Amino acid sequence: xxxxxxxxxxxxxxxxxxxxxxxxxxxxxxxxxxxxxxxxxxxxxxxxxxxxxxxxxxxxxxxxxxxxxxxxxxxxxxxxxxxxxxxxxxxxxxxxxxxxxxxxxxxxxxxxxxxxxxxxxxxxxxxxxxxxxxxxxxxxxxxxxxxxxxxxxxxxxxxxxxxxxxxxxxxxxxxxxxxxxxxxxxxxxxxxxxxxxxxxxxxxxxxxxxxxxxxxxxxxxxxxxxxxxxxxxxxxxxxxxxxxxxxxxxxxxxxxxxxxxxxxxxxxxxxxxxxxxxxxxxxxxxxxxxxxxxxxxxxxxxxxxxxxxxxxxxxxxxxxxxxxxxxxxxxxx
Numbered sequence: 666x667x668x669x670x671x672x673x674x675x676x677x678x679x680x681x682x683x684x685x686x687x688x689x690x691x692x693x694x695x696x697x698x699x700x701x702x703x704x705x706x707x708x709x710x711x712x713x714x715x716x717x718x719x720x721x722x723x724x725x726x727x728x729x730x731x732x733x734x735x736x737x738x739x740x741x742x743x744x745x746x747x748x749x750x751x752x753x754x755x756x757x758x759x760x761x762x763x764x765x766x767x768x769x770x771x772x773x774x775x776x777x778x779x780x781x782x783x784x785x786x787x788x789x790x791x792x793x794x795x796x797x798x799x800x801x802x803x804x805x806x807x808x809x810x811x812x813x814x815x816x817x818x819x820x821x822x823x824x825x826x827x828x829x830x831x832x833x834x835x836x837x838x839x840x841x842x843x844x845x846x847x848x849x850x851x852x853x854x855x856x857x858x859x860x861x862x863x864x865x866x867x868x869x870x871x872x873x874x875x876x877x878x879x880x881x882x883x884x885x886x887x888x889x890x891x892x893x894x895x896x897x898x899x900x901x902x903x904x905x906x907x908x909x910x911x912x913x914x915x916x917x918x919x920x921x922x923x924x925x926x927x928x929x930x931x932x933x934x935x936x937x938x939x940x941x942x943x944x945x946x947x948x949x950x951x952x953x954x955x956x957x958x959x960x961x962x963x964x965x966x967x968x969x970x971x972x973x974x975x976x977x978x979x980x981x982x983x984x985x986x987x988x989x990x991x992x993x994x995x996x997x998x
Contacts, residue, residue: 667691667702667739671998672729672764673978678718681979681986684730692768694742699769701754705787706762706996707733708973708981709820710889710914715760716982721937724760730978731762731996732939734769735777735786745771753777755786757794757942763978765998772946778957785967788820788993790953793967795911795938796824797952799887800832802941803934804907808833810884811873811903815894816914817854818845820993825887827852827965828956837872837883839865839894841988848991852968865894869901887911895919899931906931914988968992 674687694700712730714720738752748754754777756769777786800806812829816822817838829836830853838849839858846857858868873881882903888895892915899908899921908926910933926933942949959965970991973981975998984990 667766670764670766671975672761672766673731673975674727674729675716676727678726679716681713681716681982684716684979686976686978691766694740694745694768696743697745697771698742699738699745699748699754699756699771699774700740701734701736701756701767701769701774702739703734703736703762703764703767703998704783705735705972706731706764706998707787707789707791708978708985708994708996709733709791710912710985713982713986722759729761729764731760731764731767732758733787733790734758734762734767735783736767738774739766742771747771748774748776753783755790757790757939759939763975763996763998765975773942775950775953778961780961781957781967784969784972784995784997787995788967788969789956791938792820792824792993793828793956794942794949794953795821795936796828796887797956798938798941798949799909799911799936800825800828800885801952802948803936804885804887804909806832806834806885809835811835811837811882812885812887813837813839813869813883813898813901814849814854814887815839815898816888816890817849817857818991819889819914819988821889821911822887823849823852823968823992826854829853829887831959831964834885837869845991848968852966860894866897866901869898873901873903882906885909890914891919892917893919896921896925899925902929902931904930908933909936910934911936969995971995972997974998
């Protein structure tokens, strides 16, 4: 049995370069908890905000960032019955993922799908869980509807492209380079918009039949970016459309004029997957189970573009923050 662990530690709010890798005694799982040996940890945009103290919640300092891991069960706390020692699992954490070992609530642990490796599994829960919850539970996306995905080549964006395609929607992917948009087409996008070189509203008008003011436009807009593209995207939404507020990767939280939802009969719909997973673990498990079936049947795949060692966690966060990655990146302790 291991007696020590190594982890990335945040001692003060700041940029990725302030993080350090440290050794500490192995924790003992409390009642209802599971101790895991981490084989891979997903890197997500919220991690860049959490270490700066800019996310929806602030963990107590010091802490280890990282919310999704894949690994094997080393020990069980009292009362845990849903997994056994030695099981290969995926787990969702509040913090603690960038480490060789992590403690998870047993309710947030699920078996690793057969045939899925640790790296792919660590890229699964947050991005795919967020996008499925957004499109299915919150937007009620229907086959034949038009879905616009902003930031479509990122982790959650690419998952939204894949899920929208699987649900039978017409998917328009928007991203900042032709290389990223080529990837989106490979993953199911029907049309693309390079918003670094094209006018977003003009291109949407072209793609939706030139009827943005008469009920045309996207039925659902998936926005993990925020910033300057939010208002023009919302102005382009179709009548009765649903605008999914997923995150603010651009850094700025936009302020929309409230007459816009009125004029379009449209809805602003908040998406907070982490809180959904905490409040409704059974519903979240059903969602993830549906997607693991899709992955097993070849109807969806997990795109991991790069892996980093534990000592490379700061670089992984900087690359993510600088929009230098596509799909998901993963830390392999």
